[in-house]
Amino acid sequence: MTVGIDFKSVSLIGHSVELFLVPFATGPYPTSSWQPVGHPAHRSPNYIPNGTAKLLTLFHPRDGIVRVKGVEHCPNNVLHSWLIEQLEEIVAALPEAQASVTVEQNRQQWELWRKRLQYRFTLPDELPPLRLLLVCDNLAGHKTPSFVLWLCTHGILPLYTPLGGSWLNMAESIQRILKHRALDGTHPTWVPEIIDSLEAAARAWNANPTPFEWGGRRAESRIREKQHRLAGSGAYTCRPVKRIKTLLEQWDHAT
Numbered sequence: 001m002t003v004g005i006d007f008k009s010v011s012l013i014g015h016s017v018e019l020f021l022v023p024f025a026t027g028p029y030p031t032s033s034w035q036p037v038g039h040p041a042h043r044s045p046n047y048i049p050n051g052t053a054k055l056l057t058l059f060h061p062r063d064g065i066v067r068v069k070g071v072e073h074c075p076n077n078v079l080h081s082w083l084i085e086q087l088e089e090i091v092a093a094l095p096e097a098q099a100s101v102t103v104e105q106n107r108q109q110w111e112l113w114r115k116r117l118q119y120r121f122t123l124p125d126e127l128p129p130l131r132l133l134l135v136c137d138n139l140a141g142h143k144t145p146s147f148v149l150w151l152c153t154h155g156i157l158p159l160y161t162p163l164g165g166s167w168l169n170m171a172e173s174i175q176r177i178l179k180h181r182a183l184d185g186t187h188p189t190w191v192p193e194i195i196d197s198l199e200a201a202a203r204a205w206n207a208n209p210t211p212f213e214w215g216g217r218r219a220e221s222r223i224r225e226k227q228h229r230l231a232g233s234g235a236y237t238c239r240p241v242k243r244i245k246t247l248l249e250q251w252d253h254a255t
Helices: 007-014 076-092 101-114 146-153 171-183 191-207 215-226 247-254
Strands: 016-025 052-060 065-073 132-136 156-160
Touching: 052 076, 052 171, 052 191, 052 247, 065 171, 065 191, 076 132, 076 146, 146 156, 171 191
Parallel strands: 016 132, 132 156
Antiparallel strands: 016 052, 052 065
């Protein structure tokens, strides 16, 4: 989470966080085998819904740290207040911004990350050094003008995934992991029970986090570009094998 102006800006790719929000309802959660102890496996029984929990999630792929907060309702004031609190802590812990970049170069750095985006808001006239990329989906609450302006004034650029593009957000992957660890094979009957389980799973994850790396077709093509395939098998080298000229080629070159 380069610029063509200064390759030090490439380090920004390590300073991105990803936001995702998904509801978790009360009721039995299936696992590979769901049944009371000593009884044969069976389908989940019918249940009466008793509310839904939502998990606010900020994920830092470079070190694998996840920040979460479980809530029962998530209006903009709840979402924005939590995000502002967390993002202030994240930005304060980042290395100092470059002071040698000109105003024009700084704006070009901001604009570089917005190329080819479907949704592009108008940047403020005065921009601080770019410190952080915030990847989030395109919900209306993430595009509130006052919130977007706060992000920009603190050096944070929001990048919105397109419709149907939730797979571009790595925070969705960490939420799936937390959901399976916290809820598989359980039957929560009220919302605080779900919230406690999800937050406990996040604390356990952060005790020994696993960094994420982006995959996908472009990443695969970049890897292939660095591979030099060999004839005769599926082997490849990370650098080209020097080709020895034949005697005829040496003679032609000499003449």
